[in-house]
Amino acid sequence: MFAYLVKRAFQAIAVMFVISVVSFAIQDNLGDPLRELVGQSVSEEVREQLREELGLNDSFFTQYLRFAWKALHGDLGTSYFFKEPALTVIFKKLPATLELVFGATFIIIGLSVPLGVYTAIKPNGLFARVVMGLSIVGISVPVFLTAIAMIYLFSVELQWLPSFGRGEVVAVFGHWETNFLTVDGWKHILLPSIALASIMLPLFVRLIRAEMMETLQSEYVKYATAKGVRPMRIYFIHALKNTLLPVITVGGVQIGTMVAYTILTETVFQWPGMGFMFLEAVNRVDTPLIVAYLIVVGFIFVVTNTIVDLIYGLVNPTINIARMGA
Amino acid sequence: MALLSVKDLTVKFAMRDQSVTALNGISFDLAKGERIGIVGESGAGKSITGFSLMKLISKPGYIDGGQILFDGQDIAQMDEPALREIRGNQMAMIFQDPMVTLNPVLTIGEQMVETLRAHRKVSREEAEQIAIVKLREVYIPSPEERLRQYPHELSGGMRQRIIIAIALLLEPKLIIADEPTTALDVTIQADIMDLMLELCTTNKVSLILITHDLGVVNQMTERTLVMYAGRIIESGRTREIINDPQHPYTQGLINALPQQTVPGQPLKQIPGSMPSLNNIPMGCAFHPRCAYATARCKTEIPSTLRFGAVEVACHEVERLKAGEARANEVGLAKAKADGPATSAESANALADTTGS
Amino acid sequence: MSAQTSTTARRSSFWQSNFVYSFRKSPVAIVSMIVFALIALAALFAPWIAPVDPYDQALFDIMDSELPPVWQTYGDPRFLFGTDPQGRDMLSAILYGTRLSLLIGVCAVAVQAFLGISIGLIAGYIGGRLDSLLMRMADIQLSFSTLMVAIIFLAVSQAIFGSDTFNKYAIFMLIVVIGVAEWPQYARTVRACVLAEKKKEYVDSARVLGFGPLRIMVRHILPNALSPIFVISTVQVANAIISEASLSFLGLGMPPSQPSLGLLISSGFDYIFSGSWWITTIPGVVLVVLVLVINLLGDWMRDVLNPRLYKGDK
Numbered sequence A: 001m002f003a004y005l006v007k008r009a010f011q012a013i014a015v016m017f018v019i020s021v022v023s024f025a026i027q028d029n030l031g032d033p034l035r036e037l038v039g040q041s042v043s044e045e046v047r048e049q050l051r052e053e054l055g056l057n058d059s060f061f062t063q064y065l066r067f068a069w070k071a072l073h074g075d076l077g078t079s080y081f082f083k084e085p086a087l088t089v090i091f092k093k094l095p096a097t098l099e100l101v102f103g104a105t106f107i108i109i110g111l112s113v114p115l116g117v118y119t120a121i122k123p124n125g126l127f128a129r130v131v132m133g134l135s136i137v138g139i140s141v142p143v144f145l146t147a148i149a150m151i152y153l154f155s156v157e158l159q160w161l162p163s164f165g166r167g168e169v170v171a172v173f174g175h176w177e178t179n180f181l182t183v184d185g186w187k188h189i190l191l192p193s194i195a196l197a198s199i200m201l202p203l204f205v206r207l208i209r210a211e212m213m214e215t216l217q218s219e220y221v222k223y224a225t226a227k228g229v230r231p232m233r234i235y236f237i238h239a240l241k242n243t244l245l246p247v248i249t250v251g252g253v254q255i256g257t258m259v260a261y262t263i264l265t266e267t268v269f270q271w272p273g274m275g276f277m278f279l280e281a282v283n284r285v286d287t288p289l290i291v292a293y294l295i296v297v298g299f300i301f302v303v304t305n306t307i308v309d310l311i312y313g314l315v316n317p318t319i320n321i322a323r324m325g326a
Numbered sequence B: 001m002a003l004l005s006v007k008d009l010t011v012k013f014a015m016r017d018q019s020v021t022a023l024n025g026i027s028f029d030l031a032k033g034e035r036i037g038i039v040g041e042s043g044a045g046k047s048i049t050g051f052s053l054m055k056l057i058s059k060p061g062y063i064d065g066g067q068i069l070f071d072g073q074d075i076a077q078m079d080e081p082a083l084r085e086i087r088g089n090q091m092a093m094i095f096q097d098p099m100v101t102l103n104p105v106l107t108i109g110e111q112m113v114e115t116l117r118a119h120r121k122v123s124r125e126e127a128e129q130i131a132i133v134k135l136r137e138v139y140i141p142s143p144e145e146r147l148r149q150y151p152h153e154l155s156g157g158m159r160q161r162i163i164i165a166i167a168l169l170l171e172p173k174l175i176i177a178d179e180p181t182t183a184l185d186v187t188i189q190a191d192i193m194d195l196m197l198e199l200c201t202t203n204k205v206s207l208i209l210i211t212h213d214l215g216v217v218n219q220m221t222e223r224t225l226v227m228y229a230g231r232i233i234e235s236g237r238t239r240e241i242i243n244d245p246q247h248p249y250t251q252g253l254i255n256a257l258p259q260q261t262v263p264g265q266p267l268k269q270i271p272g273s274m275p276s277l278n279n280i281p282m283g284c285a286f287h288p289r290c291a292y293a294t295a296r297c298k299t300e301i302p303s304t305l306r307f308g309a310v311e312v313a314c315h316e317v318e319r320l321k322a323g324e325a326r327a328n329e330v331g332l333a334k335a336k337a338d339g340p341a342t343s344a345e346s347a348n349a350l351a352d353t354t355g356s
Numbered sequence C: 001m002s003a004q005t006s007t008t009a010r011r012s013s014f015w016q017s018n019f020v021y022s023f024r025k026s027p028v029a030i031v032s033m034i035v036f037a038l039i040a041l042a043a044l045f046a047p048w049i050a051p052v053d054p055y056d057q058a059l060f061d062i063m064d065s066e067l068p069p070v071w072q073t074y075g076d077p078r079f080l081f082g083t084d085p086q087g088r089d090m091l092s093a094i095l096y097g098t099r100l101s102l103l104i105g106v107c108a109v110a111v112q113a114f115l116g117i118s119i120g121l122i123a124g125y126i127g128g129r130l131d132s133l134l135m136r137m138a139d140i141q142l143s144f145s146t147l148m149v150a151i152i153f154l155a156v157s158q159a160i161f162g163s164d165t166f167n168k169y170a171i172f173m174l175i176v177v178i179g180v181a182e183w184p185q186y187a188r189t190v191r192a193c194v195l196a197e198k199k200k201e202y203v204d205s206a207r208v209l210g211f212g213p214l215r216i217m218v219r220h221i222l223p224n225a226l227s228p229i230f231v232i233s234t235v236q237v238a239n240a241i242i243s244e245a246s247l248s249f250l251g252l253g254m255p256p257s258q259p260s261l262g263l264l265i266s267s268g269f270d271y272i273f274s275g276s277w278w279i280t281t282i283p284g285v286v287l288v289v290l291v292l293v294i295n296l297l298g299d300w301m302r303d304v305l306n307p308r309l310y311k312g313d314k
Helices: A002-029 A033-038 A044-054 A060-072 A087-123 A126-141 A143-158 A183-216 A220-228 A231-269 A274-283 A285-317 B046-053 B080-086 B108-119 B124-137 B143-147 B156-168 B186-203 B212-222 B238-243 B248-255 B297-298 B317-330 B344-355 C002-025 C027-044 C089-124 C128-143 C146-181 C183-198 C201-208 C213-249 C261-269 C280-307
Strands: B004-014 B021-032 B035-041 B061-070 B093-096 B176-179 B206-210 B223-230 B231-237 B305-307 B309-313
Touching: A002 A060, A002 A285, A002 B080, A002 B344, A002 C261, A060 B080, A087 A126, A087 A231, A126 C213, A126 C280, A143 A231, A143 C213, A183 A231, A220 A231, A220 B093, A231 A285, A231 B108, A231 B231, A231 C146, A274 A285, A274 B046, A274 B143, A274 C146, A285 C128, A285 C146, B004 B231, B021 B061, B021 C128, B035 B046, B046 B061, B046 B206, B061 B093, B061 C146, B080 C002, B093 C146, B108 B124, B108 B143, B108 B156, B108 B305, B124 B143, B124 B156, B143 B186, B156 B186, B176 B212, B186 B206, B206 B212, B206 C027, B223 B238, B231 B238, B231 B248, B231 C128, B297 C128, B305 B317, B309 C280, C002 C027, C002 C280, C027 C089, C027 C261, C027 C280, C089 C128, C089 C183, C089 C213, C089 C280, C128 C183, C146 C183, C146 C213, C183 C213, C201 C213, C213 C261, C213 C280, C261 C280
Parallel strands: B035 B206, B035 B223, B093 B176, B176 B206
Antiparallel strands: B004 B021, B004 B061, B223 B231, B231 B309, B305 B309
8 A cells, every 4th residue: 555655656746847847947938037027127237137146047957946946835936917926826716616627527427427327228218319419419519619508598598697707705714715605606606517517428428338338248247137136236236336447547537637628618607717817827928827827737637646546446446555566 | 847848949139130040949858956968069059048048148139939937937938027036046057257257346245145135135144144154065265254355356266166155045946057167277177066066966956057078067967968059959868978979969079079089199070160150051050060961961950859868850860870780780880989970981881871 | 260260351351341331321420421521521622612711801891790691681692601790701711710620630630640659559569668658658648638738838839939920830739739639549549459469370470470560560460450540530530629629719729810610619709798699609510510420420430340449447
């Protein structure tokens, strides 16, 4: 167990190292910190002196070490636009994005397991055919189009639900503002969550169905039938457990994809999360914020992937975590 | 009354354009406590027979006709809930490959307990106690620990013992074993067979043993059915079939046994191979591989007749017998075990008798 | 054993006929193929079909702006699908936009296939440490979604180079970034095929005959990987088109002067609230139909060829 954890941690650190180098290279090439600091109207001599003081004339390696040292201490620079530490800006936006991801994940898990299992058990039924037909349409519609279509239908035509923003939020423990405690908050998060879920849900339904159908063909399912075990037990104990193993691995990868799709969803719904903030930062060439976003998102990816690997190891009895990595 | 009485069982597989026949009018009886073997090359329909007895053939296969009377009830007509009552309870099955039969994510205990609780109202603890008793019966050391283990932690032989224990859990009347040792090491095969023989005789359980190994059939069973291309072509007491096979195919199978070969000589294999289901020859399906085939064999399907101690489906069986006798008389034929199938002399002798 | 050689020979011709047979038996596949062919032809011949050149701003008349499609009231017979706020003919813009989307999609997948197949062959054939390193990279690459990598790459390059330079090379950037980000899909499947084929006798005999690794890989192993490659490619083209549309929608793809379908949808988004639905809806429908028919063809092909695709299990 310990060896496995250490190995996983090493890998996570290696990936974070690559991300930090890339981020630093971006920071190094993007924009001129001097101009942001003092503007254009300073003589070349003063500029050169400032350069020296800021360490901008040091080697790439030295500068990177300084950058990494600061980053490890939570200092990723100050946003040019917000005039605040970049990390602080991001942490203010983080809850909005995470709540959106949470809402979408809830929809995806809640619907994909029953739909995937049902379409695998009764693949030729009318309902299963409709679900499978809709799923391939769902995969073919880009997230931003789903979002636009929903805004047009529910906000413009029917005027049932708001089309942008987070609406009324309530602060819970410190900075965390949540949508889930007010009716208005729920109304605002509903469409963005569905939009974000719209591309993953059909993927998961199809994945679970395919894995489940394969599992139902296996010898051990046939054997369970030969033992006289009830179909419900066969589906949910014998088959689903084996089905979910590959689904967990693929699902872990998809969490990363979901963060990317928050950028699209947040843009369409003007959702004040970090995806929307990132695009704005790009347009304003707000380098520290861009770099901070990269590092935070990279960190989220690495952490979720590591957790998913650990869960897979814990759920799958044929993988002995205790002995792995030895 | 027979425990199991199969009458004219026909199983088909629905293909794209037509359906192919996998079992063509199989009939046989099995008495209580009797052990029979089903032999034949792969593709003969042995396994399909085994699975249809439990109505466990998966799509696109289906039972097209016939009866499977088990304790007087027709399994072929039963619906799923009724079948569930019988499966694992009155009739248990041992699958071919123990490495893939047990569910990898469930413990041995869970897979044993669920079987008991599917058929009997017992608590989990009671079920575990019964499971432990049964694991002891199949000589599994420290059964309490095994219950908490997962299949991958156990060897193939151990897993097959567990599967035998699961088969015995509910004291079934019939066990169907589909090539139960093919996937195992040769050294373990004999152990498993001895164990099954012992358990079947002490518990008076009927056994249907599906195998391609005539040696195993000889050791384990009282009666034997020989299958070829979805039909039973010869059946009778195992001793008679092994010592005095009538059908040219059975003779071929026995001649192909390594024990029948002089060391250093090649194995006497039957020429050709089992036809595929969508391409079964007209007439007697064996005729393209048969040294004695006549024009009649190519057109007319032989019916099953009583011949001596066995029942056999072959047009030429009398002629074969006569030819053999004549050959013996003339002194041309060698040892019986050599058989006419490989002996050119007896084939000539046969030609002589028909010619004159 | 003796029958094995004849069945292999029979199987290849059977495969062919089975492929054609199931195509003719599947109405979904036929309709998808026809629709795809129509869209592809329209895209290919866009410069000849389109009423006007949508890239030539001099041809736009602001007086024609935001005209609805012909079948609506106030529709203008000159503009079948209406016009955008600049007075650009939507039909022409859509034809050219589809052309761009398909071009980028196909080229990006070509890049993916080239990279992925090469890496997969090398990893599978050489094996050992190189193999585990490459596959570890594939895992990591996949865990960072393509869209994420593309957004960051394009956003940063836009910021570094400025929009003028960026716009000039946007099409290449899109092809490269979508192409590079998705190589693991191919690499994993090809590697799995190589590992499966490498064990077989004919590869040994080819090696004994003295054929070099390159020849063995390309002539002997690769043909066996063709059906999974085929299936993956279809799905990947659909995904690449969606990725391109998403990037262009975010303003990180094609420039407004050369709109792809994604950018057309994005430019119409602001006008949805004022009722000018067609600027977003019609390109949106074209995009969805295009991606849908490709996905349907991919699905059908997967059912027929039933290849061993790489799955996420370990």
